[in-house]
Amino acid sequence: MALPTRSFCLFSLFLVFFSILELIPLSESASDYTNMVYKGCAKQALTDPTGVYSQALSTLFGTLISQSSKARFYKTTSGSGQTSISGLFQCRGDLSNVDCYNCVSKLPILIDKLCGQQVAARIQLFGCYMLYEVAGFAQISGMEMLYKTCGGTNVAGSGFEERRDTVFSQLESGVVSGNGFYTTTYQSVYVLAQCEGDVGTADCGDCVKSAVQRAQVECGSSISGQVYLHKCFISYSYYPNGVPTRSSSSSASESSSSSSSSGTGQNTGRTVAIILGGALGVGLVVICSLFVRSLMKNHDGKYSI
Template identity: 25%
Template sequence: MPSPNINASLSWAVLYILLISAIPNFVLRSEADPQITEAGHGCSLINTTNPSALIENRKNAFSLLAENISSTGFATASSGNGTNKVYGLAQCRNDLSMEDCTHCYTAATEQIVKYCPSEIGARMIFDGCFLRYENYTFFDQAQDAGNSNVCISDASSRPKLFSETTQRLLAKVRSKALKNEGFATDEISANGLSTAIYGLAMCRRTLTTNSCDVCLQHATLLAERCFSLQDGRGLDAGCYLRYSTLPFYIISSSSSSPSKTVIILVGTLGAAALIAVLWVLFMFRHSLRKLYTKVPGRSQHEQAEVYFAAEEDNKWGHLFTYDSLRAATKNFDSIMKIGEGGFGQVYKGIFSDGREIAVKKLFVKQSARAFDEFVTEVKLISAARHRNLVRLLGCCTRGLEKLLVYELVPNMSLDKHLFANTAKPLSWKTRFEIILGTAHGLAYLNEECWLRILHRDIKAANILLDNEFQAKIADFGLAKLFPDDMTHLTTRVGGTVGYTAPEYAVHGQLTDKADVYSYGMLVLEIVSGRKYIDSKLPPPMELLLGWAWNLYEKNEVFRMVDRRLIEEPVLNKQEILKVIQIAFLCTQGEPELRPLMSKVVSMLTSSTEILTQPTRPAFIDDNSTSNGLDSADVGWMVASTVASSRATVSISLEAR
């Protein structure tokens, strides 16, 4: 193992470099500006039943936040108990001085209680800092329905060039932020533009890198609506993104006095020398690590054998060798790739004896925790065996690469049959069998398996079809165990935009009813042959759920049925109507109004009519606007303001 003295030397050397590199920024810092221009605020629509308790807990939480934010620029805190307990988070922009950060935070605390005096949750967004409190833990929440964009200033004289340049800039700062603990600034110029464009991206420090990326991508989409103007912001629960033709963040000056130049020169030379020393130490340590990993019984592959191969009944599947999988996939050739998602790439593999498999290469970081999570995921998937679940055959580990080996499901994923203009579209009989098979698979996961499992990402792309077009649920990358003694889990939001249940998207409260909601959205897609959102369609039809419900209320629901089905000579309209009603029951706003998946199976297989009539589902805008959410449904009212009489504000509340 590396010597403790080597570790200590590395730590002190890194600390010294950090101190040296901070000198230029400290010396060249511009004049104070607390950046207290308001970008937006939001209040929960729920008022407390005990105002005095809420106010006292909020005051105590804000006081605790103030103690830490004045020295670190970031803080979390909690105060009280029960429904009036207050969880708080505050964070300043990294480029603000601690004095400016304190001023910004103080202004935020004063303003938030004016806007939201007795609400159980609220947020205050200034250009320089962010403050939020809730009566539940939200620290790992990247997105929610209270997002917005703020557009300000004059239109660009060359809108197309300006828009393209801004797009490149935001992609650049987003990429830099992911490598720099969630914060980055940059500028970009283009021939034909009279000025440079400046950009800034910042995530809450409680987010993982993946969550930060998801948030900044969505913030970019929000900011895109401002690209015709010279200043815009994208705001979400976990991040802040802004561009402007004015340098709104602190930029180091290009000119400096001789004394400053000396300091910078000394710091640079010292840093260069230390980097050389660090490189030698790193190579030495790396050599020791390589020797250490060669010790018998210590490699990850051999660790995997302890977990999998040692099982006498081969309970967790076969441990494949990397060479055998590489040969089966022709060295993971692109022509063998059959899919790709947020968690990995999937390749078709053919063994020498003719057996066909699907090999999924996971995106996994190198760490003991990452390996433990990989082991847990394999065990979780292996624990669930059902005819409507894709079967896991085994796994493989090799250094940074973690591979899962599944049975090959030949007819690919459902989305490729639903949303493409195939020569032979799926018949209603086939679609009904897919709907029923998916329900069986989910009922098994949620209620019947010896481990209760929540899938969290039910969608058409994750439903595979076998030779007989029977449904098999796939991709358990987001799956969670659900203990029997718990009513819900509070966790980071995972899944796909449009399929996520409202209580999970907004509050991070996960139950098996979240899978039920996703299933309901999937069923509507299967019946209609279109995706949950299609921006190419006019506003009344853009969002599938809202459009379908409006037609249902008008007794015109068959207008939503896939036209390719209407052409069938014999169509069971009564069965289609029942399926649509079940879909609406699954997408009810209140989780307790949604049926269990076992009940869904019962309704699908019963010849009787559905007795429970669905009410208005969640996330529907009566006006059928492109935003697709009614503010009363999401529980947030967001008011965005800017200090300009020429400001144009656009607010977006979107389901995820």
């Protein structure tokens, strides 16, 4: 039995509305700043029969997360005496406060999932990292390399290494004048450097210099690379067709480029969905009008549906 005209139109409008909802993303996907880079878990488990360490760690995580909405670096200690736990977080210098908070808030869960309860742990995402250490944990050199990765594609013989080394030479002075964070581009090579927030300017420059030397040796002619030392890290990428538009500034007040590009894609998707939905809606109005005319003609006895 055919649906009555009014019911058919309402049902069709519902279908169009539902289709538009499917076309418009209901939530934005996580930007690349929350992608995992590496984990560092101490080999010694945390013995905690009374739960005092668990309580201190929980308090520490809560403080770090709350501070991440208003700062890009924060270091504190929870507990007291031999049962105290020190920890910190740092966000990449070009992340907004919102992105920093979104990034940092994921870290305690990842620490628990990937490391469990150890005397020390560090998780590095692309846009932020967090670490904690129980009182008495052995300290390591700020120059010690924690992680490195090099792109699988080599571009030897194209003048790439000369361009990369030229822009590398700007990093040491740039990160010092940029208060621990610096990005720049030179002939299709994009570089970034950042030091831990409590590192002095001279030590920051030395750390970045060491990271650059590691990248040159470890990555050779690789098209990209990242080198993470204990107190600083650098990354570089070569784009033969030109560096994509991004917010590359030494100012820590600018928003994340990854966040901006993601937002642009989402807005484009919404625009297409709205345009398509509008077209469907107009078409449906025309169809419903034809049905109404048919109904009126039916009442006049000309023909029936």
